[in-house]
Amino acid sequence: MSALSTSPTRSRRRCPGPLGAVTAVLLLLLGATACGGTADGSAEPDAPSSKDGSAASLGVAHVHGLEVDPDDADRVYVATHDGLFAFTEGAGLDRVGKTRSDLMGFTVGPADTLFASGHSAPGSGGPADLGLITSTDAGASWAPVALSGEADFHAMDAGESGVVGYDASNGVLRVSEDGRTFATVAGAPGFIDLAVDTTSQDVWGTTDRGQLVRSGDGGRSFAEVPDAPQLVLIDVAPDGTVVGIGMDGRLHTTTGAGEWTVRDGAADRGLQAFTAGPDGAVWLLDSRGLVRSDDLGDTFTDAEGW
Numbered sequence: 001m002s003a004l005s006t007s008p009t010r011s012r013r014r015c016p017g018p019l020g021a022v023t024a025v026l027l028l029l030l031g032a033t034a035c036g037g038t039a040d041g042s043a044e045p046d047a048p049s050s051k052d053g054s055a056a057s058l059g060v061a062h063v064h065g066l067e068v069d070p071d072d073a074d075r076v077y078v079a080t081h082d083g084l085f086a087f088t089e090g091a092g093l094d095r096v097g098k099t100r101s102d103l104m105g106f107t108v109g110p111a112d113t114l115f116a117s118g119h120s121a122p123g124s125g126g127p128a129d130l131g132l133i134t135s136t137d138a139g140a141s142w143a144p145v146a147l148s149g150e151a152d153f154h155a156m157d158a159g160e161s162g163v164v165g166y167d168a169s170n171g172v173l174r175v176s177e178d179g180r181t182f183a184t185v186a187g188a189p190g191f192i193d194l195a196v197d198t199t200s201q202d203v204w205g206t207t208d209r210g211q212l213v214r215s216g217d218g219g220r221s222f223a224e225v226p227d228a229p230q231l232v233l234i235d236v237a238p239d240g241t242v243v244g245i246g247m248d249g250r251l252h253t254t255t256g257a258g259e260w261t262v263r264d265g266a267a268d269r270g271l272q273a274f275t276a277g278p279d280g281a282v283w284l285l286d287s288r289g290l291v292r293s294d295d296l297g298d299t300f301t302d303a304e305g306w
């Protein structure tokens with residue numbers, strides 16, 4: 001999962017702390033907002049709903065994450081400030097399950113398990129910080145599994161090696177082999193994004209100081225990647241291809257051999273999230289709406305029905 005987690009929480013109004021160099025420039029270049037919502041910290045009012053399945057009619061805003069459904073490459077999970085949706089080309093959006101929680105962190109892990117974090121919906125009686133919650137029924141229901149009331153993962157990913165997440169509430173990186181017991185990684189930087197390579201033990205990360213870092217031990221230690229482009233968002237496709245979005249919106253790819261390819265396409269202003277799916281599909285959500293590339297970011301087409 002790759003997303004800009006700069007929206008406010010639903011349970012309380014909270015802007016990020018002092019912005020790192022990359023975050024500050026990113027907000028200027030891509031038009032993201034550090035804080036949004038209403039003055040009391042609640043979500044902005046939904047747009048009038050015509051129930052036609054489009055993002056506008058359903059009031060979908062503040063998108064925090066995109067993930068391709070592993071069982072359907074044309075279906076994309078959309079994690080938002082107001083719960084989980086799924087988009088299918090030509091059919092539009094549908095709400096998934098009943099949760100209205102603010103899903104700041106979201107990813108699909110092994111065995112099609114959904115992982116999420118963020119904040120409980122107002123009036124739900126849940127904790128301000130969700131910790132780690134999971135769903136084994138494609139988002140129909142969720143269960144708390146770790147750090148309830150203690151952690152708020154904004155950047156998060158999962159693979160066979162476990163779960164790695166940046167806990168924005170406490171400013172620490174946490175890792176877990178089983179998704180239940182977490183260890184804090186000493187000396188880890190602040191992360192904008194994290195991506196697990198499911199073909200290896202590698203974890204890639206972009207930091208709030210403009211570094212691209214890589215871990216070969218499941219996120220327990222990181223080293224800066226030499227001669228890498230300055231990226232803000234990153235993901236790893238199922239075949240191991242690393243896809244990143246640079247400061248200027250341009251897309252970059254590598255197979256991990258150290259040589260990067262600058263793609264012809266780029267994100268537009270207002271970038272919110274992106275994901276690298278099967279068969280080279282890359283999905284972006286920016287000022288154009290949801291767009292798709294089937295050539296690793298060289299060209300993009302509008303997603304029909306968004």
